[in-house]
Amino acid sequence: MKSLLDLLMSQTDWLVLTGAGISSLSGIPTYRNSEGKWQRKSPVTYQEFLLNETSRRQFWARNIAGWRFISAAEPNIAHLALVKLEKMGMISGLVTQNVDGLHEKAGSKGVIDLHGRADSVLCLDCGDMQSRQSLQDLFKKHNPIFFNKVERIVPENDASIDNLDFTSLIIPSCHLCGGLLKPDVVFFGEVVPHSKIDLCMDMMKVSSGLLVVGSSLQVFSGYRFCNWASKQGKPIALLCNGDTRADHLAIEKTRADCGPVLRHWMQLSNERIYSDEIGKLN
Structure with a gap:
């Protein structure tokens, strides 16, 4: 986990892509196992x-x-940590493959619901x-x-x-x-609207890197984000409990429950901001 946190703390403006794993702690079942099946x-x-x-x-x-x-369902610690990370400037955008609306319910702004609501x-x-x-x-x-x-x-x-x-x-x-x-x-066999894809591409272009949370990326609509980041030479980090389709593209991967890791990232970011503010006073 430390190597992932070091990477996340090394820069700001991450684009975050979330999948079903982030909502499992809220009581919403996931439909794939750790191997993505x-x-x-x-x-x-x-x-x-x-x-x-x-x-x-x-x-x-x-x-x-x-x-x-x-x-x-109610937002869990992972959703709430992302809200605070967004306010701190650590996250430049949030795209979710989930249709549960929990990111918006938690308070995240400008969420792209890739597959609808x-x-x-x-x-x-x-x-x-x-x-x-x-x-x-x-x-x-x-x-x-x-x-x-x-x-x-x-x-x-x-x-x-x-x-x-x-x-x-x-x-x-x-x-x-x-x-x-x-x-x-968006059903399987249905296409994500082009206008939404264009918006996501723009978000990827202005971000510093891609963090994938709780997704096996088996569906191409999610996997394409890793292709974009790779072609743009941006770091890809994966936080999930199993195998993903983009393991070969990531420079860092942590197999863990996403809630505690995101909360730890939020706490480290908060400590840095506090330290910087104290430094300005001295």
Whole structure:
């Protein structure tokens, strides 16, 4: 851990990219193991969601359970440490692959939600947006028996949702046009908007280096940040509990829970600022 902290303290203006590992301490399950492989059934792709009603029911069955965990989650020490590091100038930007909104809830500013936000639902026909919680209430109204089963599931055993019978699940439609509803997130097989990619590229250009926290980088939308940093000759640091797709590009990697490490970085930065202020008074 010391070598990682030495690197992080050697310069300011890091771009931070976070993944599912940072939110696990908040009770949100991660779906890959330490080797970056799926711990449960593969997610429904965008194409399957659009074209197959059974796949849509399967997706929403999982999502009903997952939303319970996301909506109840609170920022943990890792999220809060990043807020303070941002205020200190150690971080120039924050991009997250997560859709839980916990960085914003913690107080981070200018967060780029690379894959969207799970708390909003989009109608694919008319473009209307509604809150995910309002849809959850409709799901519960139309599927009380299914909800009773889902509410017994805890985060540590969330994979059991795949064993529930979802064939009779009633899926609400858009209240305005009767169209197809989808969470305002990027599915597998779907493309991150070009405008968002351009903004992320600009953030990488003005940063001094890249710190990846809690991500295996198996998805290219996250891995591309390491390609950018490498081509720009900027240091890449990895903080996660397992293997990543960019291990060969990083100059420093620490296998550890991200919360204590980020908090330690925040404390060291705070001590330096305090020391500098005392020095100015002498």
